[in-house]
Amino acid sequence: MAIEITVPSAGESVTEARIARWMKKSGEAVKVDEPILELETDKASLEIAAPAAGVLTVTVEAGQIVKIGQVIGSVDPSGKATVAPAQATVEKKADPKGEAKADVKLSPAARAMVADSGLDAAKVSASGPAGLVTKDDVLKHQSAPAPAANGTAKPEPTRPAKSDGPRETRQPMSMIRRRIAERLLESQNTTATLTTFNEVDLSAAMDLRAKYNEKFEKKHGVKLGFMSIFAKASVVALKAFPLVNARLDGGDVVLQNFYDIGMAVSTEKGLMVPVVRNVDAMGFAEIEKEIGAVAKRARDGKITPADMTGGTFTITNGGIFGSMLSTPILNPPQAAILGMHSIQKRAVVVNDEIVIRPMMYLALSYDHRLIDGREAVQFLVRIKECVESPERMLFDI
Structure with missing residues (x-):
C-alpha cells in the first residue's frame, strides 16, 4: 500500500x-x-x-x-522503478560542460551556472565564506575580459555584442522574499521609526584582536570577530536601558529580561535573521561559534522557523558589503535594531591633535512610540564606550 x-x-x-x-x-x-x-x-x-x-x-x-x-x-514500497536515478542523468549531462572539482566549493546557484556554461570552476575567484564560489563570482568571471596571447587583457569591444536572448525574463518571487517584503512594509507602516547615529573608534578593539586573536583561535577554534564584541556591548547597553529590549503588546509594554539577539545574515534567498539565544550568559568564543553555526545553516538553506523567532534585539552589519551609512528597518515586534558599517581610516581630533583612526558609523533605528530620543542616544553612546574600552565589558561598568 x-x-x-x-x-x-x-x-x-x-x-x-x-x-x-x-x-x-x-x-x-x-x-x-x-x-x-x-x-x-x-x-x-x-x-x-x-x-x-x-x-x-x-x-x-x-x-x-x-x-x-x-x-x-x-x-x-512494492512498486517497480520505471525511471533511472536522476542523479546519474544530471552527472552525465553536467560533466562534459562545466568542471566542478571536488576541492572547489560552490553554492547551488553557482554549481548550476558552471554546469550550464562549461566553465572551469577552479579558475573562478571565490568571495564567499571559507572559499565558497557564489553566483556573483561566476557572473563576474564571465564578464571579465579574456586574456590575450601575451598574457595581457584584451581591450573591451567598442560596441557591446548584441544579445540573442530575451530583453526581459520573469520568474515568481520566492516565498521567503515575498515574506521579507511584507515584513519590511509592515514595519514601515506600523512603527514610528526614527534613527540616531554615532561613530566609534575601533583602535582598542583592533588592538585587542591583534594581541589575542592567535591564542584565541588556537584555543577555541574560531577567530575573534567584531560581531561578538558588538553583541556583548549591546547586552551591556540593553541592561542599562531596558526599554530598548522591550516590545509593545497592544497597550502594554513587555519588558524582556533575557537577551536573544538576532544576527542578520545575507543569503542567496534573501536576508534572514537567525537568533543567538542568551547572549548575556555567553563568552566571546561561544558567541562567535553560535554566530558561525546559525549563519551556516541560513546560507545552506537548513535554517528553521524556530531559529528565527523570539529575538529581542537585532544587529545587522552592512559594512561587510562596503556600506558606509544606512538606516536599518525594524524587525517587529522588536523595538530597536543596531546597524554596523564599514571601517574606514579617518582624521579625527584626539586630545586636541589630529590623528588617523579606524572609524565606524553606527546607526540605531528604534520605535519612537516606546523609546524616546534621549534613551536611544544614550544607548548608542553606551555601546560606543564599551567598544572603545573593551575592558568595560569584562568588569560590567
Missing part, C-alpha cells in the same frame, strides 16, 4: 508552502529517509525525506503553492 507524502507543519502561523523542486522523479526508486523534495515557506527552506523505501509518485509538480497537510505524492 502506498504511503502518502504530505506537507508538514513548518512552524507557527505558516499555512502554505511552495514546492521549490523535486530531487527525485516520479517513477524513481527512493530510499527511506532520503531527501526527495525541497519546500519553501515564507520563513525557511525545508528538505522532506522519503517516509519509506519504494517508488515515488509525484502528484503536485514543482512551483506549485500547497497547503500544510496537503498530499503531494506517495511512495509505494
